[in-house]
Amino acid sequence: MQRYFAKNRELELLESDIHHIKRVMRMKKGDKIEVVFDKLVYVCEIKNLDPFSFQVIDEIEENNELDIDLVVAIGLVKEQKMDLILQKLTELGVKEIIPLKMERSIVKLDDVRYKKKKERWEMICKEASEQAHRNVIPKIGPMMSLKELTNIDGDIKLVASVKESENFINKYLQKMNKCVKMIIVIGPEGGISSSEEDFLVANGYESVSLGKLVLRVETAAIYVASVVSYSCMR
Numbered sequence: 001m002q003r004y005f006a007k008n009r010e011l012e013l014l015e016s017d018i019h020h021i022k023r024v025m026r027m028k029k030g031d032k033i034e035v036v037f038d039k040l041v042y043v044c045e046i047k048n049l050d051p052f053s054f055q056v057i058d059e060i061e062e063n064n065e066l067d068i069d070l071v072v073a074i075g076l077v078k079e080q081k082m083d084l085i086l087q088k089l090t091e092l093g094v095k096e097i098i099p100l101k102m103e104r105s106i107v108k109l110d111d112v113r114y115k116k117k118k119e120r121w122e123m124i125c126k127e128a129s130e131q132a133h134r135n136v137i138p139k140i141g142p143m144m145s146l147k148e149l150t151n152i153d154g155d156i157k158l159v160a161s162v163k164e165s166e167n168f169i170n171k172y173l174q175k176m177n178k179c180v181k182m183i184i185v186i187g188p189e190g191g192i193s194s195s196e197e198d199f200l201v202a203n204g205y206e207s208v209s210l211g212k213l214v215l216r217v218e219t220a221a222i223y224v225a226s227v228v229s230y231s232c233m234r
Helices: 015-024 079-091 111-132 194-202 217-233
Strands: 003-005 032-037 040-049 052-060 069-075 096-100 156-160 181-186 206-208
Touching (some): 003 015, 003 111, 015 052, 032 052, 079 111, 079 217, 096 111, 181 217
Parallel strands (some): 003 032, 156 181, 156 206
Antiparallel strands (some): 032 040
């Protein structure tokens, strides 16, 4: 059943969602959809297409979210890569994505450009959440510096390192049963610099290895979310 996120307590849908129902999915009167608001899932039956209306016929109690809050803080990357990262991290259950201003980021955004990007990124996360049948849409945090990031609390705080070769991430996954919130930092295309990694370690983060291979930023992000998601199902 196709899922949509409502924009308010009255379960109103965005115009783009109504267009999707009518023109893309080509639904008819009597077809059913799922509408989510405030983590609750409502089964609804379409009553009319023009003007569009539906009626709630059931409420589903389900929780498709990870057992922990996984936050991925990632250096700003090129648009196509960021789109992929946002989509896949959403599908894998990440709770929040924080774009970071880092030394080797090719992409530089001012506040005005970031606001426009953020609106687009939020729509990508919304659509991916609907596709994955999530109960919530991941939050896109404000663009931060590493100093600002260190003010955020977490039970486990990690930085993906290309220097570290022995301290593998799976060691920390075994501790997740006592963890409420995990934050992991991933560098941009050029990687995290030594000074940035040292700064994070000095401020409560631990350097971890993702394995012997050097991964692209988008692969590293998807890999981290995948192993955490898998560990939450065990």
